Amino acid sequence: MTDMISLEEARELVLAKVAPLGSEEVPLLDVVGRVAAADLTSDIDIAPFAHSAMDGFALRADEIAGATEEAPVALKVIAEIGAGDVFSGAIAPGECVRIMTGAPLPDDADAVVKYEIVAVLAGDGKPGSTVAFSAPAKPGANVRAAGEEARAGEVVVERGEVIGAAGVGFLASCGVLQVPAYARPRVAIIATGSELVPPDQVPGPGQIRNSNSYAMAACAQEAGAVPVVLPIVADTFEALRDAVDAATREYDFVVTTGGAANGDFDFIKPVVEELGELLMTSVNMRPGKAQTFGLVNGTPVFGLPGNPAAAYCGFELIIRAALRKMQGFSHLDRPAVQARLTAPVRKKDVRRLFSRSTLTRAADGAFEVTPAKNQSSGLFGPIQKSNCLASIPEGPQMLEPGDAVECILLDVSEEVPL
Incomplete structure (x- = not known):
């Protein structure tokens, strides 16, 4: 094992030792920002029926094919359709139907002319009125076709796709309320240092508050993982060995801070070497040269330096990518x-x-x-x-x-x- 490797080699090494976790069923509202673990299909056509894209008048386009400003075409309004209503009657020559946005298009109509460009000759524009059209309309104008967005059985979200807020709405329209998504890794955060006290305590002589655990937990959470801050571990080989051994049996990834260098009280390297396979001990970067990585009980263990900026840079530049890969993300590099x-x-x-x-x-x-x-x-x-x-x-x-x-x-x- 080389004493010091490049950042690129470190990332490649760590990424090679992790893989996407299994999938879990996630309620639709909770899946935003997560990665689909399977292709998702719609149970119906979206939209399920042809409908109007705006308020206006539904008609047959050929009825007003010759309409001009000088020679407008007058039609009688025979019905009104609101969203949620259905008009099943016939539209005879010389007739049209007032229609609202989202309402189903009548079977006899093939176009919609928006209300604002139609003149009312008699009445109030509602059933019984006469309206005039001064320009032709193409078939399909202002109509959203049935199945325009998706057909029943069609894949609407592919495996590996990150689901955004709009995707949640799309899936809701497709009847998908439980989504198979890659699981979020549970990350154990272990701070080492006999000088550390919890943040709710006032430090005594020679003591400092444990800020690293909270920063690394926040980094893990920001990366989409589920962090768990474990108790502070004293600077002894035995205490760290026992803590790491226990954590690797319960969590998907273990992060320690402190004790990553070569001092008298730095034990993460010998702990990983005794319990499992030590794969990395230092990276050619500043801050963050002293970084330990290995496998214990088949679980990745990453030992970060105790200096806050060094720990942060190590997490952002190496660990974050590994946690994203475990969640099925394909884009692993910050822009x-x-x-x-x-x-x-x-x-x-x-x-x-x-x-x-x-x-x-x-x-x-x-x-x-x-x-x-x-x-x-x-x-x-x-x-x-x-x-x-x-x-x-x-x-x-x-x-x-x-x-x-x-x-x-x-x-x-x-x-x-x-």
């Missing part, structure tokens, strides 16, 4: 754009740097990126105010304002092509 720097960047470290930054539009329409002034790996605050990670290539760099860098967008879904 990225090229942007010009607004400030110089000096880098001596050979590792690729992911600078917490803010992306904006300049007056000329181009993207500009401003790195946060404080790039300490121990801070969440600058990340909260950032919307991207500016990727500064490996090796020493002396970049100037105006130089272009790649920016990974943190507030745009992987489903958005840029």
Whole structure:
């Protein structure tokens, strides 16, 4: 096993060890944003009948084929059809039917002329009135045909498709109220560190609040997974071993924070090596060099650094893609754009740097990126105010304002092509 691998190699390694989970039946309203695990079909034609696309008058198009401004064609209104009503009578020559949006088109009609362009010669435009048409209409005008959107038995949502809010409405019209979707992985979040106390406690001497568990749980939730924050684990090999062993037997993915380096109290690497298969120990990136990955009891275990920014970058750039793959998503990469720097960047470290930054539009329409002034790996605050990670290539760099860098967008879904 190579001591340090590239970010691309790390992602490839982790993604190779996960697969979409099984499917589960999900109530229609709860499936928004999730991935269909099977083809979904409609039980009826959508629409089930030809209907009017607007308020107007239903007629046979050939009745007004010769209509002009100078020689309008007058027709008698014999009935009115509202949405939910059905007109089963005949429409004789010289007649039309007043119709509302969504109402079924009468059998004898093949077009609808909207109300606003029809003149009322006698009456109020309702049954018994006479109306005049000053232009012809084509057959099918303002008519939504039966089965226009889907036919009974037709696949309306394909396996692997992400279901949006409009898709929920579409499925409702197709009679699909329970949707087979890929399961959401249950992710165990374990913070290690004898110095940690829960956020509801005031830290004593030498103690800090456990913020990492909540940040990583939020990252998992944002990725569509179901996070479970487990109790803080003290800095002992035995305590971490027991916690990881138990978590891998109950959850689909285990994330630990802290203890990922090579210090006297860093135990995630030996724990994974003893319990299962250790596959990765460090990644050529900053922040987040010390990252552990392996399998324990067949479950992926990912050990993130304890520094908040390092943990966040590791999760966003590697773990997030794995959790999305487990949910059946096919788009795994955050969108990225090229942007010009607004400030110089000096880098001596050979590792690729992911600078917490803010992306904006300049007056000329181009993207500009401003790195946060404080790039300490121990801070969440600058990340909260950032919307991207500016990727500064490996090796020493002396970049100037105006130089272009790649920016990974943190507030745009992987489903958005840029």
